[in-house]
Amino acid sequence: MHYANKSFPFPPLPPSVDAIRVLTITPGDFSDPLVCTLDPVAFSQKPKYVALSYTWGSSYPDNADLPFYPQWPTPVLTVNNEPFSVKHNLHLALLHLRSSIHPLSVWADAICINQADTAERNSQVALMSFIYTRAVKVVAWLGAGNYPASSASNRFRTMSLEWKAGRTKQIAASLMHPHHTYGTRLWMVQEICLPRLLIFAYGSEMWDHKALQSWGIFDHNQGFSSMRQLLETREKRHSNMMTLSSLIERFKRSQCLELRDRVFGLLGCANDVRASVMQNDEEDADVLQTYLDQLAAGMKPIGNPRNASGFGSVRVDYARSFYDIWINVVTSAYFQAANLRIFNGDEIMLNERQIGIVRTAGIV
Template structure:
C-alpha cells in the first residue's frame, strides 16, 4: 500500500541554509525494484559530488512505484524509465532530482529549494538531459555523424598547415596549392594521419545525420520551460536516450555544428524573433538558443549577471514554453536572469498570479524598462505579458502599474489589427533614431502618408506630446 503522505520519508531541511537532499540510486544488483535513499547535503561543501537530472515530468495519471528510504513512493512514468536506465550494475549513483529531492507538498520547502536551483545545476558535476527511453538509434546516429564530421574537420586543418602543404605535392602532384578541401586529399598516406585513415561523409550520410538530430530536437522535452536554466547553467552537459549517451564533447559539437554547418534552407535563426516569441515548432531552435546562451555565459565567467537578458525580456522570448504552473513562467527563468531580478523577486508559490505580475513590473520598471524597449511596441509587449501570465481578468491593473512609472504605453498605429500586422513584419518596420537633435520616427508608407515625422527636442524638455502620442526620454535607457 502506497502511503499518500510523503513528508515522513523526508529528512528535515534547514530552510535558511544551502542544504539540499540528494538521491542515492542503488545498483541493479540490489534487486529488480528501483531503490533509492535520501540524504542531506550542503551546496557549500567543496567535496560534494552529484549529477543533476533534467527531464520532462509527463502526465500525472501515469505512475510507477519505487522504494525511497524503504518506503513505496509513486513516480511518473518518464522518471521511472530514467531511473531504470541510469542505474549502474554494481555501483550507486548520486543525483539531484526535483520530484524526489523536494517535498512537493511543503510549500515553504518548495519555495526554498526552487530558489537554490541556480546553484544546484551550476554546482552539479554533470547535468544529464533525459530525452526519453526512445530515440536511441537517432542519438547513436548523431554520435557517429559528429565523430566523422570531426575527422573531416581535422583533415581540413591538416591540409591547411604549412608543413602538410609541403608534403602533399610529393604524393598528389596533380593537386594545386589552392586545393585545400578534404575531398581532394583522400589518398594522403595513413602515416600522415597518425596511423588512421579518415572517414568521409557522402550526401546521404549528411542527410541521415541531420535527420537523426532533427528527430532528437523534435522531442517534447525541448518544449519545457524549466530546461532553459537547467541546461544553460550546466557545467558539463550530456544528452541521454535510453542506454545511449552523447558525451560532453559530442553534445557541444552537435550544438555548434547546428549553428555553423546546417544547410542554409533549414538553418534555424533563433535571434530573429517573431512577434510571438521563439517558434517552438521549428526544429533545433531551442537547443541552439540554449547553446548560444551557454557559450555567452562561459565566455564571461566573471560577469554572469551581465550576460543575461532581463527577466521580462526572457519571459517574452520564451513565453510559448510549457509549464504546469503559470507562475513558473517567472520562477523558472530567475536562475538565468540578472542578479537584481533574483534579489527582488523571491520564489513564493503562495503569491497570486496577479500579485506576482505586479511585483515583476515594479522591479522591471525601476531597473530595466523592458516594456519600453525592443523590436515591437510596448503595448504589444504588455499584451503578451498579460496573456501568457494568465492575467487577462486583471489587465487594467497590469497596464496601470506599467504606466504609473513611465506614462501611457505606445498607442496603436490605427486599428489593433493594423498594429499587429505592422509589428509582425520586420524589426525595421519602424525605426527610431536620433539625428541632429531631433527624434526621427520612420513609418512604412502603407501606414502613413508622410513617412518621416520629426519633432524638435528641447534641451529642457523630457516629454513630447504630438497627436496624443507620448515619447518619453530617460537618461538611463534613451528614447522610448
C-alpha cells in the same frame, strides 16, 4: 494539486543553511527494482551529484507504453525503505542512468523536493541556480529511444541489452573521479543554460552537448527548434538577453504546469534580479517609494535600491497571487529602465527598455 507521495517521510533539511536532498541509487542490474536513499546535505559540504533534466511525461510518444519489468509493473522506487511513486519518464531515466557497480547520486526535483510543502518549494526554487551550477554535471534525458512493436518482455529485454552495452551506466563512475517535446518545458531554460557540464542521454547512449552541436544535429531538424533556442541562450548567458524581461519574452511559449513558474522558472538565469524568500514587502515598498520620489524631484537617488533587502529580487512564494507577482516583475523591470536614465543616460536604450516593460507586463 494531488501529490502521490504526500505521506512520504522526507528527511528534514538543515535549518539556516543552503541545502538540498540528494538521491543515492544503489547499484543494480537493469531489471532490478530501484532502491535508493534520500539524504539532506548542505552546499557547504560540497556534495557531488548529477542534476537530472527531464520532461514530466514521455519525451517521445512511443515511450509512453514502454514496459516495466513484470515484477514491478508500475513506476515505484524504494526510497529510505518506503515506496515512492514517480512518473514513467523519470523512472526510465533512473533505470538507464543507474550503475551496476557504483552508487549514483542524483538530484531530481520530483523526488528531492517535498512538493506538498509550499514553504520548502519556495526556498528550493530560490536555490535553483545553485543546484544546477554546483552539480558535477547535468544530464538532459531525451528519452528511452524507439523500439519495434513486439511483446512487452522482448521490448524490456532489448532495453536491458542496450543498457549493458551502452554508456549511460557510466555516469556514476564519473562522479567517483571528478520528435520529442524535451526542449519546450520552461524549467529547461535554466537546466540547459546554467550547468558547467551538460550531457545529453538518449536511451543507453550519451554525448557532450558541444559534440552534438558540432555534428549539426540541432541545426536542420524542426523537432529540435526549441533546443536550438535553449543552446543559443546558453551561449549568451552573460549578455543582456538574460534580463528577466528578455527571458520572459523569449520563452513565452514554453510549457509549465504551475503558472507562477512562468516567472519563478526563469529566475535562476536572470542576471538583473535574484530569487528571494523574504517576506517583508512593506519594507520593499518603502525603499522603492523613496527611490521614485527622489527620481521625480530630479535628484540622483542615494544608494542603490537593488542592494536593499528584497528589492531587485522576485520573491518565490507559491501562495502569492498572480497580481502580486505581476507587480513584483513590472516593478523590477521599471527599476532597470530608471537605472539607465541615472547611470547611463542613453535615451534610445531607455526607450527600448520602457517599451520592453509594456511587453513584459502584457506577457506576464
